[in-house]
Every structure is written in C-alpha cells, then in structure tokens.
Amino acid sequence: MLRPDAKAAAVGNAVDQDRLWDLLMRLAEIGxxxxxxxxxQALTELDTEAKNFVIEWARARGFSAFQDDAANLxxxxxxxxxxxxxxxxxxxxxxxxxxxxxxxxxxxxxxxEVLESIRQQGLTPERPIEVAAWTNEEASRFLPxxxxxxxxxxxxxxxxxxxxxxxxxxxxxxxLAASIAAxxxxxxxxxxxxxxxxxxxxxxxxPILEQAGLPVGIVKGIQGVRRIQVEILxxxxxxxxxxxxxxxxxxxxxARIMVSLRxxxxxxxDILRLTFGRIDSFPNSPGTVTDKVRLTIDLRHPDKxxxxxxxxxxxxxxxxxxxxxxxxxxxxxxxxxxxxDPSIIGLLENCANMMNASGPLMLSGAGxxxxxxxxxxxxxxxxVACEGGISHHEAENAKPFDLALGTRVLAAAAWTLANR
Ligand SMILES: [Zn+2]
Numbered sequence: 001m002l003r004p005d006a007k008a009a010a011v012g013n014a015v016d017q018d019r020l021w022d023l024l025m026r027l028a029e030i031g032x033x034x035x036x037x038x039x040x041q042a043l044t045e046l047d048t049e050a051k052n053f054v055i056e057w058a059r060a061r062g063f064s065a066f067q068d069d070a071a072n073l074x075x076x077x078x079x080x081x082x083x084x085x086x087x088x089x090x091x092x093x094x095x096x097x098x099x100x101x102x103x104x105x106x107x108x109x110x111x112x113e114v115l116e117s118i119r120q121q122g123l124t125p126e127r128p129i130e131v132a133a134w135t136n137e138e139a140s141r142f143l144p145x146x147x148x149x150x151x152x153x154x155x156x157x158x159x160x161x162x163x164x165x166x167x168x169x170x171x172x173x174x175x176l177a178a179s180i181a182a183x184x185x186x187x188x189x190x191x192x193x194x195x196x197x198x199x200x201x202x203x204x205x206x207p208i209l210e211q212a213g214l215p216v217g218i219v220k221g222i223q224g225v226r227r228i229q230v231e232i233l234x235x236x237x238x239x240x241x242x243x244x245x246x247x248x249x250x251x252x253x254x255a256r257i258m259v260s261l262r263x264x265x266x267x268x269x270d271i272l273r274l275t276f277g278r279i280d281s282f283p284n285s286p287g288t289v290t291d292k293v294r295l296t297i298d299l300r301h302p303d304k305x306x307x308x309x310x311x312x313x314x315x316x317x318x319x320x321x322x323x324x325x326x327x328x329x330x331x332x333x334x335x336x337x338x339x340x341d342p343s344i345i346g347l348l349e350n351c352a353n354m355m356n357a358s359g360p361l362m363l364s365g366a367g368x369x370x371x372x373x374x375x376x377x378x379x380x381x382x383x384v385a386c387e388g389g390i391s392h393h394e395a396e397n398a399k400p401f402d403l404a405l406g407t408r409v410l411a412a413a414a415w416t417l418a419n420r
Contacts, residue, residue: 001350002343002344002347002350002416002417003347003350003416004347004350004354004412004413004415004416005416007121007123007419008351008354008411008412008413008415008416009354009412010121010123011114011118011121011123011412011415012351012354012355012409012411012412012415013355013408014117014118014121014411015113015114015117015404015408015411016113016116016117016404017400017401017403017404018400019113020109020110020113020400020403020404020407021400021403023057023113024101024102024105024109025101026053027050027054027093027101027105027109030049030053031046031049031095033394035394036100036101036394036395036397037095037098037099037100037101037393037394037395037396038099038100038105039095039097039098039099040093040094040095040099041095041097041138041140042094042136042137042138042141042142043071043094043135043136043141043142043166043172043175043176043178043179044141047093047094047179048179050093050105050133051073051133051179051183051185052182052183052184054073054075054093054108054112054131054133055075055183055184055185057075057112058075058112061115061116061119063075063076063115064076064078064186065184065185065186066185066187066188067180067183067185067186067187067188068152068187068188068189068190068192069151069158069176069180069187069189069190070148070151070152070158070176070190071135071148071176071179071180071183072132072133072134072135072148072149072151072152072190073093073132073133074088074131074132074133074185075112075130076128076130077115077118077119077125077128077129077130077131078124078128079124079125079126079128079129079418080124080125081126081127082128084126084127084128084196085127085193085195085196086128086193086196087125087127087128087129087130087196087197087198087199087414087418088129088130088132088195088197088198088199088373089111089114089129089130089131089198089199089201089410089414090111090131090132090133090134090149090369090373091106091107091108091110091111091133091134091137091200091202091368092104092105092107092108092134092135092136092137092138092148093105093133094135094138094140094141095138095140096140096392097140098392098393098394099138099140099392099393099394099396100391100392100393100394100395101396101397102386102391102398102403103138103202103205103391103396104137104202106201106202106203106384106398106403107200107201108132108133110201110403110406110407110410111131111132111201112131113407113411114129114407114410114411114415115129115131118411118415123415125419126419126420127196127417127418127419128418129414129418130193132149134146134148134149134369135148135149135151135176136148137368137369140167141167141168142164142165142167142172142175143164144156144161144164145367146367146371146372147161147172148369149369149370149371149372149373150372151190152190152191152372152373153372153375153376154191154376158190161173162176194376194377195373195376195377196377196378196417196420197341197344197379197380197417198370198373198374198377198378198379198380199344199379199380199381199410199413199417200368200369200370200373200379200380200381200382201381201382201383201406201407201409201410202368202382202383202384203385203386203391203396203398204217204383204384204385204386204389205365205366205386205389205391205392206365206366206389207388207389208360208389209359209360209362209383209384210385210386210388212359212360214359214360214385215357215359215384215385215399215401215402215405215406216352216357216358216359216382216383216384216402216405216406217359217360217362217382217384217385218345218348218349218352218360218361218362218380218381218382218383219340219361219363219364219370219380219383220339220340220345220361220362220363221302221337221338221339221340221363222302222363222364222366222367222368222371223273223300223302223363223365224300224302224304224307224334224335224336224337224338225298225299225300225333225334225335225367226298226299226307226311226331226335227296227297227298227299227331227332227333227334228297228299228314228329228330228331229294229295229296229297229329229330229331229332230254230257230294230295230297230314230318230327231293231294231295231327231328231329231330232250232251232253232254232292232293232294232322232325232326232327233250233291233292233325233326233327233328234247234248234249234289234290234291234292234293234324234326235247235248235291236283236288236289236290236291237288237289238287238288239286239287240287248289248291248324248325249289249290249325250281250290250291250293250325251279251281251290251293253321253323253325253327254281254293254295254322256321256322257317257318257321257327258276260321261274261297261313261314261317262274264313264317265310265313271301271302271363272301272306272310273298273299273301273365274297274299274310275299276295276296276297277296277297277298278294278295278296279293279294279296280293280294281293296332297314299311300365301337302337302339302363304336304337307334307337311331314329335367338374338375340370340374340379340380340381341374341378341379341380343378344378344379344380344413344417345361348380348409348413349361351408351409351410351412351413351416352382352409354412355405355408355409355412357405357406357408357409359383362383364381364383368381382406382409382410382413384398384403384405384406385398385399385402386398387399
C-alpha cells in the first residue's frame with residue numbers, strides 16, 4: 001500500500017490556488033474566444049505558442065524542456081537519482097474549435113504547479129518528474145485522437161498517422177515538423193523515455209461530482225468504445241404498388257434491430273452505453289422502399305468481456321430481426337477499456353483523505369491520454385468537478401478552490417511516486 005508521508009503532505013499543502021488560477025487564465029489568452037473559451041487546435045501556431053509559454057515558464061525556474069517526434073512536450077524536474085525512470089504527470093494543451101479553458105490545459109498547468117510546490121519546499125525528488133503536454137488529444141483538427149500519447153506509448157505507430165490530412169487540408173507529418181521547428185525545446189527520440197508511472201488530472205466533463213457536491217473524484221478506469229456497423233440489404237420497390245408482405249424493406253429491418261437490441265441490452269445498473277447515432281439510408285427517397293441501410297452503433301462499457309458479449313448479440317439479432325433482408329456486421333473501430341492500477345488508485349485515495357478531498361471512485365466516460373499511458377506503466381487519474389458538467393464548449397468552467405484541491409491530491413501522489 002502506497003501512503004503519502006509528511007513531505008508529500010507539505011508538497012500538497014504548498015499548492016497555491018491563486019498561482020494556479022493565474023497561470024490558467026494567462027494560458028487561456030492564447031487562442032482566446034469572445035465568450036470565454038479557446039480555439040487552440042493541435043499543431044496550429046496557437047498550439048505551438050502555448051507550448052512555448054510552458055517552456056518559458058520552465059526555463060525561468062531552471063527546468064529543462066524536451067520534445068519528441070510526435071511533438072509531445074516535456075518539462076523535466078531532475079531527480080536525485082538521474083538515471084531512474086521518470087514519473088510523468090501530463091495532459092494536453094490542444095482544444096476543440098470552441099473549447100473551454102480547462103479541458104487538458106488544467107492537467108498540464110497543474111503538473112507545473114506540482115513542480116513549483118516541490119521547488120518552493122526546497123525538496124528534490126528521488127526520480128525525475130516530467131510534466132507532459134500530449135499532442136492532439138482532441139482530434140478536432142485531424143485523426144486519430146491522442147496522437148501524441150498513443151505514439152509515445154507505442155499503442156499506435158506515428159508513421160501510420162503522418163499522411164493523414166487536417167480539416168484545413170495540411171499533411172499531418174508536415175504540421176508536426178513545423179510545430180517541432182517552432183517549439184523551443186530540445187528534440188529527443190520518442191521511445192528514449194520509459195515512465196515509472198503516470199498521473200493525469202482533468203475536469204470531469206460530466207455532472208456527477210457537481211451534483212454530489214464533491215470537488216474531487218478518483219478515476220478507477222476508462223470505458224472502452226466500439227463502433228459497429230450493421231448493413232441491412234433489402235430490395236428497392238415502388239412505395240405504392242408493392243404489397244407489404246412482398247417487401248424486403250431495409251429500413252423496417254433496421255428499426256426492428258434497434259428496438260430489439262434496446263430491450264435485450266437493458267442494464268439495470270446503467271453502465272452499458274448503446275447509441276444508434278447514425279443511419280444512412282439508400283436511396284433515401286420518400287416514395288421508394290429502402291434497399292440498403294447502414295446503421296452505426298456506438299457501444300461503451302468498462303469491461304471488454306461485456307463489450308464482446310454485446311457485439312455477439314448484435315451479430316445474432318441483426319439477421320434474425322432484419323429477415324427477409326440480409327445483414328452484414330463489421331467492427332469499424334475499437335478501443336479497449338482500461339482499469340487503472342489498484343496501487344495508484346489506493347495511493348490517490350490516501351492522498352485525497354490526507355488533503356480532506358475524499359471523493360468517489362468513478363469511471364471515465366470520455367477517452368483521455370491516460371488510456372494509452374495505462375498500457376505501459378501504472379497510471380491513475382484525478383477528476384475535478386466542472387460547472388454543469390459542461391465541456392468542449394466556451395462555457396466550460398470550474399471553481400478555483402476545486403482545481404487547487406485536486407492539484408493538492410495530485411501533488412501528494414506525485415511526490416510519493418517519485419520517491420518510491
Ligand atoms: Zn481533455
């Protein structure tokens with residue numbers, strides 16, 4: 001069991017609410033929008049400006065800054081044992097086109113506040129601590145999301161991403177090169193660092209903490225996401241002349257599949273998320289019986305076995321309900337769920353208790369960089385309440401007190417892991 005000691009408490013208590021808030025507001029000026037949000041999409045000049053803002057902060061305090069081939073940025077506090085694998089504390093600086101001030105940015109700046117708190121206590125951790133800003137978590141400008149953290153963790157090859165195009169038509173490889181050239185940090189090979197552990201703090205992006213009146217929650221895992229496409233193949237016919245009994249109506253088949261799956265997957269614990277988010281219907285004409293439907297199903301759950309079971313159910317239900325139409329089922333994309341390391345969850349709970357911030361253990365409904373970090377090292381996340389659960393929106397907001405309290409938990413845990 002990992003327990004924070006007196007020094008961890010001192011580091012946590014050294015977190016300064018006003019200093020953190022001031023840093024958040026200064027960063028939010030880069031890409032600021034009229035209604036209080038930011039537009040700082042990945043690998044744009046504004047994104048690079050944000051990275052250089054962080055680098056200046058680091059240099060002013062004697063910390064070094066590095067970047068890698070995926071344009072991930074690292075601010076490094078040296079450890080007493082320089083050769084030890086570092087602890088990584090990170091999140092992302094990029095935003096949605098009409099994003100908020102806190103999604104991602106809070107996680108990076110809270111990491112800097114952890115370094116500042118350690119420095120002000122005159123302490124040196126045993127292991128180095130690196131604050132990371134991962135490239136393109138949001139995927140608003142180009143795919144895939146979490147480009148930087150997935151390349152770093154090796155869950156996706158960076159080379160497979162380079163020829164992708166941004167929404168404004170640029171080649172991702174060229175944008176990466178331009179951003180790296182304009183970022184004032186030394187380049188190092190992407191797989192030259194292997195973290196001993198990883199932490200991330202993030203606004204919740206949901207309403208659970210606020211509704212419970214709790215500032216901080218400990219994340220136990222991130223649910224998986226699977227997109228499944230069901231193609232229903234019928235026969236086109238005239239809407240007026242063809243008797244119902246003789247039709248092979250693909251849209252009727254899709255409707256039966258949806259109703260059947262909705263009732264068969266009813267989850268009393270309300271953990272399973274099944275969404276029929278998209279229907280493409282052909283020929284999509286009001287006077288014609290539909291001969292082809294593409295139904296895209298979004299399936300989310302924290303347990304891969306349940307996801308597999310529901311996929312199996314879809315494969316069974318689709319042909320049975322679509323009859324006399326034919327069906328083809330295929331998985332378009334899948335991201336497995338992750339359960340965070342129990343020792344890190346336990347440590348974060350202990351740190352939360354110590355900082356009088358005890359909150360619930362909760363599941364993340366949204367994806368995060370930690371999903372990828374968690375594949376290569378013990379990883380944990382802290383959530384902080386956000387106003388109305390709103391994010392990916394200019395109205396995104398959080399309380400200075402809550403942000404600082406969450407950062408205290410993060411700081412105590414970071415100190416403990418860096419001295420293990
Ligand atoms: Zn985020």
